[in-house]
Amino acid sequence: MKIHWRAAALLLGTARANDVMQLESLYREGTTPDTAPIGGREVLTLAQPLPQGQPIPRAEWFVRCSTISSGDDCDQAIDDTTETFWKSADSSTTQSITIYLGMQERAVSGLTMVPRQDQNASLILEHQILLSTDGDNWNEVAYGTWWPDQAQKLSAFQPQKANYVRLSAPASNGIAIADLQIYESEFIPPNAALGAWGPTIDLPLVPVAAAVDPISGAVVTWSAWGHDIFTGSLGGETQTATWNSRDHSVTQRDVENTHHDMFCPGISTDADGKIVVTGGTDASQTSIYNTSGAAWFEGMPMNIERGYQASTTLSDGRIFVIGGSFSGGVGGTNGERVETTNADNASGKDGEVYDPISDEWTEISGAKASAMLTDDNRTYRQDNHGWLFAWTNGSVFQAGPSKAMNWYGTADSGSTTPAGSRTGDEDAMCGNAVMYDTGKILTFGGSPWYETRNATTNAAIITIDKPDQNPSVQQAGNGMFYQRTFHSSVVLPDGSVFVHGGQDVGLPFNESGAHLTPERFIPNATDPQGGTWIEQQKNSVVRVYHSLALLLQDGTVFTGGGGLCGNCSANHFDGQIYTPPYLLKADGTPQTARPVIKSVTQTAVKPGDTVEVTTEDAVDTQASIIRYGSATHTVNTDQRRIGVQLSTNGSNQYTFQIPDQAGIAQPGYYMLFVLKDGVPSHSVNVHVSP
Numbered sequence: 038m039k040i041h042w043r044a045a046a047l048l049l050g051t052a053r054a055n056d057v058m059q060l061e062s063l064y065r066e067g068t069t070p071d072t073a074p075i076g077g078r079e080v081l082t083l084a085q086p087l088p089q090g091q092p093i094p095r096a097e098w099f100v101r102c103s104t105i106s107s108g109d110d111c112d113q114a115i116d117d118t119t120e121t122f123w124k125s126a127d128s129s130t131t132q133s134i135t136i137y138l139g140m141q142e143r144a145v146s147g148l149t150m151v152p153r154q155d156q157n158a159s160l161i162l163e164h165q166i167l168l169s170t171d172g173d174n175w176n177e178v179a180y181g182t183w184w185p186d187q188a189q190k191l192s193a194f195q196p197q198k199a200n201y202v203r204l205s206a207p208a209s210n211g212i213a214i215a216d217l218q219i220y221e222s223e224f225i226p227p228n229a230a231l232g233a234w235g236p237t238i239d240l241p242l243v244p245v246a247a248a249v250d251p252i253s254g255a256v257v258t259w260s261a262w263g264h265d266i267f268t269g270s271l272g273g274e275t276q277t278a279t280w281n282s283r284d285h286s287v288t289q290r291d292v293e294n295t296h297h298d299m300f301c302p303g304i305s306t307d308a309d310g311k312i313v314v315t316g317g318t319d320a321s322q323t324s325i326y327n328t329s330g331a332a333w334f335e336g337m338p339m340n341i342e343r344g345y346q347a348s349t350t351l352s353d354g355r356i357f358v359i360g361g362s363f364s365g366g367v368g369g370t371n372g373e374r375v376e377t378t379n380a381d382n383a384s385g386k387d388g389e390v391y392d393p394i395s396d397e398w399t400e401i402s403g404a405k406a407s408a409m410l411t412d413d414n415r416t417y418r419q420d421n422h423g424w425l426f427a428w429t430n431g432s433v434f435q436a437g438p439s440k441a442m443n444w445y446g447t448a449d450s451g452s453t454t455p456a457g458s459r460t461g462d463e464d465a466m467c468g469n470a471v472m473y474d475t476g477k478i479l480t481f482g483g484s485p486w487y488e489t490r491n492a493t494t495n496a497a498i499i500t501i502d503k504p505d506q507n508p509s510v511q512q513a514g515n516g517m518f519y520q521r522t523f524h525s526s527v528v529l530p531d532g533s534v535f536v537h538g539g540q541d542v543g544l545p546f547n548e549s550g551a552h553l554t555p556e557r558f559i560p561n562a563t564d565p566q567g568g569t570w571i572e573q574q575k576n577s578v579v580r581v582y583h584s585l586a587l588l589l590q591d592g593t594v595f596t597g598g599g600g601l602c603g604n605c606s607a608n609h610f611d612g613q614i615y616t617p618p619y620l621l622k623a624d625g626t627p628q629t630a631r632p633v634i635k636s637v638t639q640t641a642v643k644p645g646d647t648v649e650v651t652t653e654d655a656v657d658t659q660a661s662i663i664r665y666g667s668a669t670h671t672v673n674t675d676q677r678r679i680g681v682q683l684s685t686n687g688s689n690q691y692t693f694q695i696p697d698q699a700g701i702a703q704p705g706y707y708m709l710f711v712l713k714d715g716v717p718s719h720s721v722n723v724h725v726s727p
């Protein structure tokens with residue numbers, strides 16, 4: 038909201054705001070103007086890249102509206118002035134505007150909409166966008182909720198051929214449109230073998246951080262104090278938006294009660310599925326999202342101020358945090374940020390541990406941040422975004438992004454044990470690391486420095502066994518097709534790893550060199566160290582710095598975000614669903630022959646417990662439990678896939694065992710997927726306690 042932002046900019050005198058502003062605004066795209074002349078008025082702009090392609094000329098259009106308020110005719114939405122507008126009648130039923138684009142089929146890629154400008158009324162917030170080739174059969178391409186102001190609005194989606202476009206919205210106070218543009222772009226031919234994109238979910242904010250609520254399946258997202266900006270923060274609040282994957286609603290909430298601007302935080306879901314968010318702009322605060330009550334509450338602050346730290350939930354249910362020199366100064370004192378090349382100065386960002394039951398933080402200075410530094414020339418970047426994997430006996434394996442790997446111990450005052458280095462790899466800041474099967478970690482991409490350096494295509498498989506022992510490290514296939522940094526990834530029920538977004542050279546808020554084609558790592562079933570990379574279906578929305586991806590309960594993937602840079606043009610107020618090929622028939626329609634889990638006798642289990650599963654029909658003996666993810670800034674230390682072997686007595690009844698050492702199946706909520714010929718079921722929750 039530009040008005041909000043300007044007001045804050047005047048107050049921008051705090052050390053915190055200045056620091057962050059200088060650090061993160063270095064490479065951003067050119068600024069967009071706060072307002073732009075559209076149809077004879079200055080309209081607040083959204084600072085968002087336009088949909089791919091170009092506007093479709095309006096000369097041949099015919100427009101039809103569901104209802105009209107006297108004088109505010111339908112065609113006033115597409116005349117060349119924003120002085121006039123179409124307004125629907127006030128109505129309890131959904132109202133819509135339908136545009137016939139002409140005889141020629143167009144590959145429609147998005148639309149922009151200018152709300153009524155003379156007063157802040159009849160705003161379209163909740164909405165749905167549908168396409169049709171015949172005006173009878175409609176296909177939903179986007180839906181969601183826009184931010185409640187008079188700025189221009191935008192929706193960008195996977196290009197689809199259409200002659201008709203419909204925008205519909207609830208209209209209890211009427212809805213009004215002063216201007217509507219529709220975009221067409223190059224068509225991306227559907228190919229079920231590569232997966233499919235859509236629909237787009239329009240959000241009232243840039244989702245920079247998110248987690249899946251294991252109880253409701255909703256995706257809880259947040260940005261910073263502002264829905265489109267993080268600089269200029271006075272602290273104390275965070276804009277959140279929740280996408281309910283079941284009823285497709287998007288709700289918005291300004292969370293103030295935890296006194297925490299949750300921008301650049303660490304995130305870990307705890308043993309009960311609560312989302313524990315630490316530090317960031319308010320660098321010592323702890324905010325906790327209670328999944329059962331969908332409420333945020335304030336936890337004890339950390340002892341050490343941190344931003345861009347990583348955290349992970351331990352085998353005993355406590356949460357380990359380390360690093361984070363982006364906030365609170367290098368070295369962790371509240372004073373000035375000091376640029377230094379002395380690694381000892383990172384000591385202030387050593388480990389600490391949170392006990393969610395007693396709500397207490399304990400410093401464990403034996404877990405040394407200095408062991409996990411990259412050689413970035415900016416010291417505040419060296420300990421960011423650790424690749425942490427909780428393992429047995431309270432241990433944590435740190436797989437990167439530093440070339441050096443380590444084991445951290447969390448008993449007593451903590452310990453640090455070097456664990457070798459990733460063969461042939463360099464520091465890989467903002468790369469990804471995913472445990473795709475028990476003890477098997479795939480690492481890929483990232484770059485030697487946080488920004489300005491070429492990212493790599495490097496990929497490694499790291500196999501961990503016992504704490505404090507060096508893991509084995511192999512190359513993973515021939516590496517990725519594309520150099521990627523700022524990319525995101527999720528492990529799928531079949532054990533493959535889906536990778537999306539990122540760019541060649543990491544430049545926060547600059548979208549050059551971005552990759553629209555995802556890829557997937559397919560582990561070799563017979564060779565535990567082998568695997569191949571394959572390309573997947575291209576999309577049309579850039580996902581680079583501040584974007585994320587999460588696995589959903591139905592086996593699809595939510596990707597979203599990018600930006601949060603105020604008046605720069607790299608903001609993405611949306612998410613998009615990617616459907617992997619395993620959920621599509623050859624003709625691209627949804628796979629209907631999915632296996633079904635009828636019941637799970639024990640949904641609350643401990644390490645070593647046996648779980649009984651009843652399915653509708655016979656399923657593959659390889660199944661998986663995948664821990665619910667949370668993500669921000671390429672970090673997702675919550676997701677983890679544990680492949681499980683099903684035993685059966687032959688009547689669609691199966692059993693499998695939770696690994697018996699605590700920490701292998703890190704405590705928390707898991708999605709149990711069974712598969713049949715590679716097609717996954719919808720998941721059922723399995724809750725592993727410490």
Ligand SMILES: *[C@@H]1O[C@H](CO)[C@@H](O)[C@H](O)[C@H]1NC(C)=O
Nearest residue numbers: 064065066067544547548549
């Ligand atoms: C974005 O980065 C590219 C590549 O370094 C550069 O050419 C371009 O000028 C940058 N854009 C802006 C607006 O700085």
Ligand SMILES: *[C@@H]1O[C@H](CO)[C@@H](O)[C@H](O)[C@H]1NC(C)=O
Nearest residue numbers: 068069070071268603604605
């Ligand atoms: C964009 O924001 C910056 C502050 O981050 C400000 O200095 C500049 O004037 C703004 N530019 C425009 C065109 O509004």
Ligand SMILES: *[C@@H]1O[C@H](CO)[C@@H](O)[C@H](O)[C@H]1NC(C)=O
Nearest residue numbers: 038040157158160185186187
């Ligand atoms: C417009 O009205 C809505 C609803 O009353 C309010 O939340 C919003 O802040 C207003 N926006 C502006 C720009 O005045």
Ligand SMILES: *[C@@H]1O[C@H](CO)[C@@H](O)[C@H](O)[C@H]1NC(C)=O
Nearest residue numbers: 311327328329330331332334
């Ligand atoms: C979480 O919400 C549930 C349901 O509203 C409530 O019973 C419980 O006390 C809450 N837990 C905390 C820690 O606030």
Ligand SMILES: *[C@@H]1O[C@H](CO)[C@@H](O)[C@H](O)[C@H]1NC(C)=O
Nearest residue numbers: 367368375376377378379382
């Ligand atoms: C370490 O940081 C302190 C400030 O925290 C600074 O005074 C000192 O010069 C730094 N030491 C080195 C060797 O860079």
Ligand SMILES: *[C@@H]1O[C@H](CO)[C@@H](O)[C@H](O)[C@H]1NC(C)=O
Nearest residue numbers: 376377413414415416488489
């Ligand atoms: C780090 O390197 C970049 C690019 O070479 C340079 O602009 C910057 O000043 C350097 N920063 C420090 C702290 O040396």
Ligand SMILES: *[C@@H]1O[C@H](CO)[C@@H](O)[C@H](O)[C@H]1NC(C)=O
Nearest residue numbers: 430431446447448449452504
């Ligand atoms: C677990 O960790 C503790 C503390 O580091 C250590 O004393 C103990 O030997 C470890 N137990 C096993 C089974 O490795």
Ligand SMILES: *[C@@H]1O[C@H](CO)[C@@H](O)[C@H](O)[C@H]1NC(C)=O
Nearest residue numbers: 488489490491492541542543
């Ligand atoms: C990245 O690599 C390419 C090809 O080797 C090279 O031309 C380019 O200069 C490199 N860019 C940077 C920023 O190092």
Ligand SMILES: *[C@@H]1O[C@H](CO)[C@@H](O)[C@H](O)[C@H]1NC(C)=O
Nearest residue numbers: 561562563564565567568569
């Ligand atoms: C899987 O590994 C086996 C054994 O190394 C090899 O023979 C086979 O070709 C590999 N399969 C693929 C698809 O790479």
Ligand SMILES: *[C@@H]1O[C@H](CO)[C@@H](O)[C@H](O)[C@H]1NC(C)=O
Nearest residue numbers: 649685686687688690691692
């Ligand atoms: C199969 O095993 C399940 C679980 O142990 C048991 O309840 C069921 O009776 C068994 N069915 C047969 C046919 O043995």
Ligand SMILES: [Cu+2]
Nearest residue numbers: 061301583670
């Ligand atoms: Cu950031």
